[in-house]
Amino acid sequence: MAQCTVRSSHCPTICASCSADPQPAAAPASLRVSVTASRSRAPRAHTAHRPPPPPPPSDSLAYALQQAAVLVDAVLAGGNLNEHWEALLGANPEWSDATRGAVRDLSWGTLRDYGRGDAVLKRLLDKPLAAPYHALLLVAVQRMETRPDQVHTVVDQAVQAVGATAPGLRGVVNAVLRNVVRRADEVDAWRRQDEEALHRHPRWWVERLRKAWPAQWEAAVAAGNSHPPMCLRVNRRRSTPAAVVAEFAAAGIAARVVGEDGVLLDRPLAVARVPGFAEGVVSVQDAGAQHAARWLGAQAGDRVLDACAAPGGKAAHVLELADVELTALELDPRRARRIDENFTRLGVTGRVVIDDARQPARWWDGRPFQRILADVPCSASGVARRNPDIKWLRRAPDLARFAALQAEIIDALWQTLARGGTMLYVTCSVFDEENRAQIAAFCRRHDDAERLLIEGRPEQQLLPTADHDGFYYALLRKRP
Template sequence: MKNHRSNRTPRPERPASALPADSLAFSLSRAAELVEAVRAGANLTDAFEAMLARHAEWPDATRGAVRDLAWGTLRDYGRGDAVLRQLLHKPLPEAIHALLLVALHRLETRPEQAHTVVNQAVEAAAAMMAPLKGVVNGVLRNRQRNAAELDAELDADQSAYYRHPSWWVERLRASFPQGWEAALAAGNERPPMGLRVNHLRGSVDAYASELDAAGFAHRRLGNDALVLAKPVAVAALPGFAEGRVSVQDGGAQWAARWLDLAPGQRVLDACAAPGGKSAHILETAAVELLSLELDAVRSRRIVDNFARLGLTGEVRTADCRERAKWWDGRPFDRILADVPCSASGVARRHPDIKWLRRADDIPRFAAQQAEILDALWPTLAPGGKLLYVTCSVFVEENARQVERFCARHADALRLEIDGRPECQLLPGADHDGFYYALLAKRA
């Protein structure tokens, strides 16, 4: 794959075919367009949103089917790509290559539907590039006939076995000798759906009872996050439109608690979009909050989130590293530095990250994070606290970043988080991967 460019404009889709919109062939072909776009360097979410904007007439079932196929294919890309390296003797057009990846994913996850999957993939190929429908049929049949031999070869291929790039696997193995395989396995699963109850509009206990009444099984985490046993449509959540609940990963919901908030404090959320943590701060304590975001469109999402939840906070579009453009000189009592990172802890939500990210991207993220920390530190009041957060599982962005920062700033004091010097959450059944470190400025 080409390297990741999150602002890449999704390519125009191919002309609509005559495939029935409710057919598996249609969903396979549309998902293949998304996979093809990602292989060319596009952001998966952006490409999908652009596709939906062009097809407002699609029913929810079609949208869901296309999304599930595209996201699942990219979670399993390491395996599908390895299969095609074994079965293809010469390159195919990108559209057909992507279709085969989607069909292989469907075969692997729905083996009981093998006959239907192959037939529908051939139908999709016929609508896309008719002369190559025989190639699609042959590749998929070969995958079935040679399953045992191919699976043995795939299990010997590290990237295919773990469904992550080899450099990613090696980094986790070195950093987490006891937890790396479980973290990789979790990174290939569908992510959990976490809920955050708006404490200004109701209690967690009361909302949990509403979920029970609606038949939505759930479990409660130690930070009061509610995790649904099965994801549901946001519109089905009791009180969502009224701002009584938000969708937020359980691991992200530690931030407001660990900031040690109190009424009247002046608080900065330095990299705030889409606004979940900012909103949680305002739901937790009556503070004076400034939320910064570099991108104007993403800043608008923060404003919209505040409006739905009935919250009031200042939102500004600015680069937090350029203090002269946004800081009025008044120090902050608390700073949330949820910095840009590799997003390696949330890759199951954004599976294109696994395959578009490169090992040499990590030092670049670390350099940017160091710039942000150094720029924010002067704005923190003596005795104030800064919570450093990433959604990464790589130590270069996490523990080592904080160690280097403390070495540069003699007035920085590491504080424990629930009795630990830092907190690294790895992806699991309850939450995504996050890193937290709490720093105080010596008075």
């Protein structure tokens, strides 16, 4: 979808006001499916003479399409994908592993392939369907593109899925999806001509990357569309990366060492199947995020603050590397519980405080910290492949709001830093407003701040690659 500051989050199409670029001609009206005509047969209350069709079996593709559409529709309405996914799992505890996997794969895949479905549906429908059924079409079209060997099965199962709740729309869904099959060459052309469909990112997002990283933006976008890698962090108090790789190899799990503490799996595994996870030998943490503890450089005896600490991966890594007095600060009580859980599993000890980083008078005891890890809230644009709803929910104006919040947090944290102490600023963003520009503005506000080099550079911007997600790091020292 293109950026639009006035449209509803349910808006399923790119309208003329959402794009400055001329759009390719839509399909002739005679070849498009009429939603208006179908409304005489649209969903209506069933009578005793016509009982509603039974729901699809829970082990069917129709059921998986239907449930994935529930998640996609929730995101298009502005909801958080992970929260709705957990709610859906809670409401369906009887689901098999196969059903859970199918629903997750379909919903995450549809959201990751931002713009691909809309580039097609806006040309094949004279008017958009109601949001839940538009979401079902998005899921079905994505499945047809990624599994071309199943296109006829997908059509049949999508018709069954919609028939369970809206029998009057079976003809519309059938006609749209059969057009996708029959007009495959046109469908490919529509996607190539639509910049958002081509790059699978919002147009404003691509424009910012192209401007900031003219030589790297295409690779970053491509990596952001891929399935995320699964990286583990080895608890140095309990093992080493080389030993873990050897143990995995003996168990038939292919992996390699990355960085100083990481092990990158060739293929992702369910966490429950990762050897050593329950025992605290390893944690799941992206290789790019593992730089934080190393670049913070905490030494034994330091007072360390990890602000905005949940779920506690970076704080735990600091404690694995050095005997420090660590405070993990988190605003959300539910997320703060995960910090304690991770500390317990890993056998490390830190103090967890639930409060607002912007209000040190409420939680700071007046004793300065030698090290502060400022892992601030951000657009999460560097981890969108893990959380594909981000591409659908973020808008360009959001960056200014994030930047303002970040500035409040780091200004407040700076008060608690000891003279000669260091603060590591971290985001999982790829946008300059939250990164380079943010730190430049901070240094203008604080004449006692100086930049320190990180591996020979004044800052480290990691764009997404096959091995890691996108992160930004800057190290600041408070002059003595």
